[in-house]
Amino acid sequence: MSKGKLWTRRLAYGSGDAACNIALGMMSSILILFYTDYIGIDPGTVGVVMLISRFVDGAATLVVGWLSEKTRSRWGKFRPWLLWSAVPYAVSLVLLFTVPMAEQTAQLIYIFVVYNLCTSILYNTINIPYGGLLYAMTRDPRERDILSTFRMALASVGRLLAVCGTLPLVSLWGKGQTSWAWASAIWAAVALALLVFCFIFCKEDIPAEQTAAEKIPLGTAVKALTCNRYFWMGAFFQMAHSIYTTATGTGLTYYSKYILGDEGIYSVLFLIEMGVLIGSMLLCPALFRRWGKRRSSMAGLALAVLGQLLILAGPTQFFWVAASLVVRTVGTAPFISAFFAFIGEAVEYGHWKTGIRQEGLVCSGCGVVTRVGTGFAAAGITGLLSLSGYISTANTAQAQSESVLAMIRGIYTWGPVLCLAACFAVLAVYKLEKQLPDILRDLAAREKAEG
Numbered sequence: 238m239s240k241g242k243l244w245t246r247r248l249a250y251g252s253g254d255a256a257c258n259i260a261l262g263m264m265s266s267i268l269i270l271f272y273t274d275y276i277g278i279d280p281g282t283v284g285v286v287m288l289i290s291r292f293v294d295g296a297a298t299l300v301v302g303w304l305s306e307k308t309r310s311r312w313g314k315f316r317p318w319l320l321w322s323a324v325p326y327a328v329s330l331v332l333l334f335t336v337p338m339a340e341q342t343a344q345l346i347y348i349f350v351v352y353n354l355c356t357s358i359l360y361n362t363i364n365i366p367y368g369g370l371l372y373a374m375t376r377d378p379r380e381r382d383i384l385s386t387f388r389m390a391l392a393s394v395g396r397l398l399a400v401c402g403t404l405p406l407v408s409l410w411g412k413g414q415t416s417w418a419w420a421s422a423i424w425a426a427v428a429l430a431l432l433v434f435c436f437i438f439c440k441e442d443i444p445a446e447q448t449a450a451e452k453i454p455l456g457t458a459v460k461a462l463t464c465n466r467y468f469w470m471g472a473f474f475q476m477a478h479s480i481y482t483t484a485t486g487t488g489l490t491y492y493s494k495y496i497l498g499d500e501g502i503y504s505v506l507f508l509i510e511m512g513v514l515i516g517s518m519l520l521c522p523a524l525f526r527r528w529g530k531r532r533s534s535m536a537g538l539a540l541a542v543l544g545q546l547l548i549l550a551g552p553t554q555f556f557w558v559a560a561s562l563v564v565r566t567v568g569t570a571p572f573i574s575a576f577f578a579f580i581g582e583a584v585e586y587g588h589w590k591t592g593i594r595q596e597g598l599v600c601s602g603c604g605v606v607t608r609v610g611t612g613f614a615a616a617g618i619t620g621l622l623s624l625s626g627y628i629s630t631a632n633t634a635q636a637q638s639e640s641v642l643a644m645i646r647g648i649y650t651w652g653p654v655l656c657l658a659a660c661f662a663v664l665a666v667y668k669l670e671k672q673l674p675d676i677l678r679d680l681a682a683r684e685k686a687e688g
Contacts, residue, residue, distance in 0.1 A: 249438035250384050251375070251391030253319065253367045253459075255398075256431035261426045262396030262486070267403055268333065269619060270490045271417060271435050273629050276336050276344065280627050284619030286349050291612020295605040298365060302601020303557060304453065305366040314597070315373055318366035319562060322359055323432040326423035334417040337377040361604065363432065371577065372584050373441040382530065383522050385578040390518045395431070397511035399424050400486070401504045408501070425640035432596060453593055458462055461591040462598050468587060471580035472603040474663070476610035477656045478576060483614045484652030485510075491622070492649045494605035496553055509559060510566050516580035517570035522551065531670050532577065534572040538661040541568030543565055545653050552646055572660060582669050589676045618648055 269287075272278045281536045282518035299421075301318075308314045336344050371384055403420045455460075462468055493503035525532045544564025550556030562574075580603055588594040625644035628635055638647075 244436050246374075246440075247387045248391070249602060250371065251387035252431040253363075253370075253435035253439070254388045254392035255395030255401075256428040256435070257360065257364050257367065258325075258332075258392040258395035259428045259431075260355065260491070260612060261422070261482075262399040263330075263333070263403065264356060266489060267400060269487050269615070270494075271334065272336075272348065273619075273627075275412075275414065275417065277629050278341065278344065278348075279566050279629065279664075280619040281313050281623030282345065283348075284616035284623070286345060286352065287619070288612045288616035290349065290353050290613075291358060293353050293613070294361070294608040295356045296420070297361050298601045298608060299598075300603035301361045301365045302369075302381050302597040303458075305369055305595040305601075306595070308366075310526055312403070312436075314372065315366040315370040315450045316436055316439065316441060318362055319432050319436045322362040323429050324438075326355070326359040326363055327429040327433075329359050330425040330428065331418060331421045334414070336414070336417060339646075357608075361601075365468070365597065365601045365604055366434070368577070368580075368604075369596035370439060370441065372581050372596040372599075373443045374439060375442060376585075376677065378578075378582075379522075379526075381581050382525055382575070382578050385576075385581070386518055386521050386574045390515050390575060393518070395428075395432040397508065398533045399513075401508045403439060404501065404504050404555075445486040447543070451609040454468045458595060458598055461587060461593045462595060462602050465583060465587040465590065465599075467579075467667075468599055468602060470585045470663055470667055471599070472606040474572075474579055474660060475603045476607040477660050478573065479607045479611040480614040481653055481656040483618065484648065484656065487618055488645070488649035488652060489616070491645045492558075495642055495645055497555060497558065498647075502555065506562060510562050513563050513566045513580045514573070516571055517567050521571050521574040525575065528669055530571070530575040531664055531667055534575050535664050537568045537571040537663055538657050538664070539568070541657050542654055544568055545657070548650055552569075552650070559607055569657070572664075575672040579667070579669075582673055585680065586669055586671065589680055602608065614652075616640070616654075621648060 269280065269283055271601045289669075305315055305318060308317065310317045312320070330350065333355055336347055339347075371388070374382060374384065398608045403417075403424070406420040406423070409415040410419060436644065489506060490503050491507065494500040520535070528536075539563070544561055544567070547561035547564060548558055582601060584594065584599050585595055587599065621644055622641065625640045626638050627641050627644075629635060
């Protein structure tokens with residue numbers, strides 16, 4: 238493959254997660270704020286809806302993973318899902334922000350149905366096959382590392398567009414619900430274009446007969462998946478990252494509004510964070526070649542914890558909040574760049590150990606763990622806010638109590654520390670990276686012997 242086509246493929250693959258993270262960015266950062274402070278729904282109620290939805294999400298994730306393993310088309314196993322789901326997904330993004338002005342029970346029913354349509358069904362019919370696509374595009378570990386880095390870098394661009402662009406657009410158009418709907422329509426159109434770009438330029442170069450040589454019964458496939466210890470580690474990494482982004486994303490919206498005193502500061506801080514993250518991640522492939530993914534990630538996570546604790550030097554001062562954010566972001570870049578590559582190593586390990594190759598089920602299994610964990614995180618954040626006495630500002634200008642302010646500070650300060658420390662502990666016992674070259678050679682020898 239020529240260098241031009243190679244770089245186009247990398248950009249196209251990353252564009253797929255940019256499209257997904259336009260929605261994910263809004264859901265993990267500003268959707269809860271929209272429901273509580275613009276629609277007027279109690280944060281605890283929002284948290285319960287999102288927690289229940291995560292179980293629906295987990296079931297849908299498994300179903301989509303299993304169906305994608307069985308898909309056969311002229312475009313491959315995973316690519317067609319991007320094309321089939323792109324338009325419905327874009328429409329659902331707009332529906333998220335068009336909650337009817339009705340009695341609150343009707344609003345909650347609408348939110349539950351549309352939220353699950355977007356996040357539990359349509360998001361999964363794109364994101365799960367998209368994740369499997371990486372492992373059907375190439376078996377070269379170095380190229381997978383690069384593709385994973387492009388995925389996470391452009392995912393950050395997608396979040397950056399949606400999160401930093403939405404609130405200014407809403408303010409520009411009057412801060413009403415119509416403003417939210419128009420802003421979401423813009424991002425839906427962008428997401429649609431990115432998904433089409435990804436579909437066109439990402440080919441499945443590993444033939445389907447290599448990725449699923451025979452029809453495996455569901456029970457056998459699930460047993461093989463659950464016996465793969467590196468699948469569980471990869472699932473934990475993905476779940477921890479999602480909880481981390483929920484704690485930092487949603488936490489920062491409330492932190493900016495109530496601790497720093499300016500809701501608009503959130504867009505500035507998020508712009509800084511994403512700019513630093515994207516720049517740092519682009520350096521990670523060279524870092525991985527020198528020190529490996531595991532060692533680079535562990536060193537970065539240690540730095541990230543120290544960076545997060547910088548906020549204690551001045552929790553109400555923009556300088557210290559921004560400095561903390563920058564150091565933490567530089568530290569998390571290697572881990573964020575690498576964790577999908579870790580999941581790819583779990584695919585190869587499972588194939589080597591059981592003889593069953595499971596790109597779709599590995600991705601969907603990781604997704605189940607992630608969705609449930611993220612649901613508990615969102616429910617935990619909104620539940621803690623509600624317990625501390627949070628008052629929706631949709632219909633009142635009443636100030637929040639000191640207990641609420643203390644809770645917001647605690648969520649944003651200590652939530653990320655717990656996630657980062659847990660990932661460091663799991664990486665400390667991760668051994669697969671060194672074993673992978675021998676595993677790949679063994680797999681290649683088996684395939685050659687089989688014909």
